[in-house]
Amino acid sequence: MSRIVYVNGAYLPEEEATVSIFDRGFLMADGVYEVTSVLGGKLIDFAGHAARLARSLSELQMAAPCDDEELLAIHRELVERNGIEDGMVYLQVTRGNPGDRDFAFPADDVAPTLVLFTQSKPGMAESPLAERGLKVISIPDVRWGRRDIKTVQLLYPSMGKMMAKAAGADDAWMVEEGAVTEGTSNNAYIVKDGTIITRHLSEEILHGITRAAVLRFAAEAQMQVEERPFTIEEAQAADEAFITSASMFVMPVVEIDGAAIGTGTPGPVARRLREIYLEESRAKAV
Numbered sequence: 340m341s342r343i344v345y346v347n348g349a350y351l352p353e354e355e356a357t358v359s360i361f362d363r364g365f366l367m368a369d370g371v372y373e374v375t376s377v378l379g380g381k382l383i384d385f386a387g388h389a390a391r392l393a394r395s396l397s398e399l400q401m402a403a404p405c406d407d408e409e410l411l412a413i414h415r416e417l418v419e420r421n422g423i424e425d426g427m428v429y430l431q432v433t434r435g436n437p438g439d440r441d442f443a444f445p446a447d448d449v450a451p452t453l454v455l456f457t458q459s460k461p462g463m464a465e466s467p468l469a470e471r472g473l474k475v476i477s478i479p480d481v482r483w484g485r486r487d488i489k490t491v492q493l494l495y496p497s498m499g500k501m502m503a504k505a506a507g508a509d510d511a512w513m514v515e516e517g518a519v520t521e522g523t524s525n526n527a528y529i530v531k532d533g534t535i536i537t538r539h540l541s542e543e544i545l546h547g548i549t550r551a552a553v554l555r556f557a558a559e560a561q562m563q564v565e566e567r568p569f570t571i572e573e574a575q576a577a578d579e580a581f582i583t584s585a586s587m588f589v590m591p592v593v594e595i596d597g598a599a600i601g602t603g604t605p606g607p608v609a610r611r612l613r614e615i616y617l618e619e620s621r622a623k624a625v
């Protein structure tokens with residue numbers, strides 16, 4: 340069934356939605372995005388995603404296409420029109436269409452391009468993957484230096500996914516100067532002697548909205564958290580490992596570069612955090 344998508348003010352069947360070949364998102368990857376989950380027809384942590392979008396836009400001196408209230412209304416309209424019970428809303432803002440190709444940013448009167456579409460994933464919170472756990476491989480992190488900005492430059496993360504698939508794994512953790520930065524499209528964690536360890540926030544990783552929520556819930560549940568870099572060797576010797584993202588929530592990792600983590604099955608901390616995250620997020624969804 341054809342989706343209804345949103346492009347620059349219009350709700351259209353997906354076949355009719357178009358963006359110019361001169362759009363800077365297409366020519367220069369000059370765009371930013373957000374992925375917001377939907378559970379039970381409601382948006383998970385919309386305010387967090389809207390705040391990060393505003394930050395990404397401001398870091399790139401890109402104009403905001405509209406205010407947060409309008410963005411929320413568009414998200415809700417798409418969820419409604421496409422009958423999304425569980426799934427995601429993808430949003431992308433680019434620097435727009437200056438009418439030609441030029442490395443310099445266009446003048447301020449070029450309007451940003453705003454595109455949103457939904458992805459339906461019925462039962463996504465009950466994923467069998469959460470029972471099995473993910474296998475990851477490590478790969479060098481060769482991305483650019485501003486990974487805190489959520490840009491659409493996703494070629495290397497896509498290549499990383501393919502490297503993982505070729506190795507019979509589910510995903511890749513990227514490593515820079517000996518320490519794990521993050522997963523291809525998620526934040527990475529290990530658990531040792533009850534302490535949750537995850538890399539501190541900086542320009543080297545995306546400031547995950549799920550990460551912020553999970554660390555808050557962990558603190559509320561009196562769990563110990565250390566925000567610092569960790570190595571692959573430390574991860575392989577950990578009791579547990581897991582990842583977080585808007586689309587995977589909290590997802591256990593059971594193998595890194597062929598070495599089983601702990602018992603090789605999803606651990607109690609990851610399971611508990613997944614439960615708490617889903618429960619609290621559903622309760623606060625809008």
Ligand code: PDD
Nearest residue numbers: 374523524525526545547548549584585
């Ligand atoms: N990815 N790190 C990277 C590199 C990411 O691409 C993502 C999200 C995250 C987790 O951020 P959040 O918890 O806000 O989703 C961390 C999204 C889901 C994607 O590209 O589909």
